[in-house]
Every structure is written in structure tokens, then in C-alpha cells.
Amino acid sequence: MRVSLFQMLTRNWPIKGAALFLALMLYVAVQLQQPVSASFDVTLNVQLPRGRALVQKLPKVYAQISGKGTQILKLRSLSGDITRRVPDTLTASTYLIHIDPTEVELALPKGADVRVMEVRPSEITLALDSTAWKNVKIVSLVTVTPDSGQFLHGGLLMTPTMARLVGSEKALDAIDSVTTLPTEITSVSGEFSRSVPIDTTPLGIVRIVPKQVTVSGTMGVIAERSFAGLTVESGAGPITGYIVTPPRVSVSVRGPEERVQNLARDSLRVVAQITGPAGGVARIRVIAPRGVTAKAIPDSVTLRRRATPPPPPARRG
Helix, strand or coil, X not given: CCCXXXXXXXXXXXXXXXXXXXXXXXXXXXXXXXEEEEEEEECEEEECCCCCCECCCCXXXXXXXXXXXXXXXXXCCCCCXXXXXXXXXXXXXXXXXXXXHHHHHHCCCCCCCEEEEEEECCEEEEEECCCEEEEEEEECCEXXXXXXXXXXXXXXXXXXXXXXXXXXXXXXXXXXXXXXXXXXXXXXXXXXXXXXXXXXXXXXXXEEECCEEEEEEEEEEEEEEEEEEEEEECCCCCCCCEEEECCEEEEXXXXXXXXXXXXXXXXXXXXXXXXXXXXXXXXXXXXXXXXXXXXXXXXXXXXXECCCCCCCCCCCC
């Protein structure tokens, strides 16, 4: 009895279908364990300085990835982005960026057993709009308020004193200098240093480097000292023709500790300000070294003209 081909194929078809399915699955499983490669898109983000723009679109970036078929199927797409930041100080119209395969590997899902073989293109030249730059002076608006008994020794230092501006020529022409933010420094002693931001509000889209300065200084101690028995003089030497009451006064000095402690009596001059020939009350001015304030006690003296002796009698011949 002849059996048709169709009957032979359909005889025990459930068993044959299951066997075929298992064979297919085995083939797929074996193939998925073989090394394969695939190309994936890479998302490239470029962060531009404020006020600048690209004049050409970014090219598409691809990564060639190799690994087992099972790992490639799990990957499906890359997660994460590759980011590049263009420096604020860039004045050129082009900027070259390089993408390394290791950076793409960092963007892969954690645990992915694949390798990035190549990135295309690996170097991209960005084309930006034109710009200009110039250096301007930084004006300090920082003040120091000393605590009681202290003073700012040697003034306030600021570094740097110049800043670089980057922007359009028209915008740069309108800016001659920049300032720090108004800042008051209190409660400091000895040597101190502070970072103070530059006021960028008036700059608009113009970029600046640096964006802050460092101010520093040294606080000194104020000292006081008294000198007793200093002679009152005229400014040109001893007072003659007048009786001075009192002839000597005390002087209180105040200033930086090292200067006050090094003062000698002859460093101070007590001068009566004589305003007329008749005498009377004269104010006292104390001449002291620079940086030291001095005050006489009392702050005035009385001047009385000395009596003129009568002329000797004429001799008779």
C-alpha cells in the first residue's frame, strides 16, 4: 500500500513539530553564544559658553560594540550620554573634541559583558560663532571692619587684579572694569584670606574669568602709651618772651603696637599754637610719627608775656 508524501510528513506531526522547535531553539542558543558585533548610536551633548552657538550641526556618532549575542540583545541601546563642555575662555571659532571608546563603555549598563571596539567619528571639530576678548581691571568693593583694639595693617590685598572678558566686540567696548560684590569682612584677627565673587550681573552674556578673587590682609593690635613731662615749644624751638603755664604736659599716644612700643620721647613734639603777640590761651598740637595719633593733657596752655626790664639809667659825663 503506497503512502503519500503528505501522509508521511503529517504522520506523528506533534512529535516532529516539537523536535523541529527544539532543534531551532538549540541552534539559536548556540548562535547567541558566538561573538558578534553591532553598531549603536551615541548621544553627544555639547555644553557651550553662554552667548555662543554652533554654526554647524553635530554629526551622528556611532559605537561599534562586540560581545556575545545574548549580551548584545540585552543591551538593545546605550544608556547615558557623552558630555563635552567648551571652556568659557575660548575665543577661537573652532574647538576639537575627542571621544575615547572607554568613555562609551562607562555609559553602558552596569554588568554589560561587551566591549566597545571603535567610535566613529572619534574626533569632531565644533564650529562656533566668532567672538573677542579683552582684559579689564577688577575694582574691590571689600571693606574690613576691625574689632575693638585692632586695625588693618598694610591695607587689603586682592589677587588677581585683572579679569578676562569674552564676548562680542560691541559688548566688550562698553565695559572698562568690573567690581567685586560689596562685601564686609568682620571678626578676623592675625592673617586672613577670603574668596569674594565678582559681580557678573552687569555683564549680560559676556563671560568672565576668573569669577572670584582672593582678598587677604593682616590685622594688627592697637596699643596705647603715655609720656609725661614733655616740654611745650613753639615749633621752631623753645618759647621765648612768654611764660608758659604749664611748661610741660603729658602726651597719650595710640597706634600700631610695634610703632607705639618703639616710640621715644624725642619722637614727639608738643607745639603751642601762638596766634598773637599778646599771649593768652594757646592750643597744643602734638606732632607724632606717621600712623600714630597723639593727644596732649592738658590740650592748651596759658601764655603771658615776660616783663620788659627798664633800660639802664643814662650816664652823665
